[in-house]
Amino acid sequence: MLRIGSIVWGVGDVSRAIQFWSAALDYEPLRKPSIDWAILVPRTGGGPQLAITAVTSQAQDHQRHHLDLYAEDASAEIERLLGLGASRVEWRYPPDADYVVLADADGNTFCVVEKRTAKPDPDHV
Template structure:
């Protein structure tokens, strides 16, 4: 049996706005701009993608799943995400020196990691 990872589904109050934010933040392509299921991918023919689906209930607790990104320059990438509208988030990480926790415009946490240990 073969299995292919298709996408990560993100609940959103406004799938279009959140999907556009992530498409801009990641430089990804929009493959479906449906108001209830907005999907982006690294390229139209590349997987996995992110699909943002409309939900009516507000998020009330820390996400149980989050995305991690490892850029060439962590501090520059954190500054870029903040300039796009992300905000710093505290999920109990303490004084970590190797990653920074941020949240997207709807409060979904994600991490920007430092350089990989050699």
């Protein structure tokens, strides 16, 4: 089962985007932002994360936004999506990558992220 975990938003100015989207959506940083990366979450209630990342491309020239789809079994979901018409995208992955980049039928890229649901710890009730 897939779920939208993050909407990844490419911007030229991360600090300005944090201010704008926090006010617009009533979100707040999940943790201290860096100069080129931040994760915003709803102040109250649920909803997907908004991951803000610094990019150098111009919005009119390059896809700057994509979805991170969270899966408990990423391999199975990737195969299912490929069967639906997705395609693999050539990508330079870091050694510890927990994601795979795919493209939909129109060429829009998205990530499938291995994200297992945390099981309750019986020792910490």
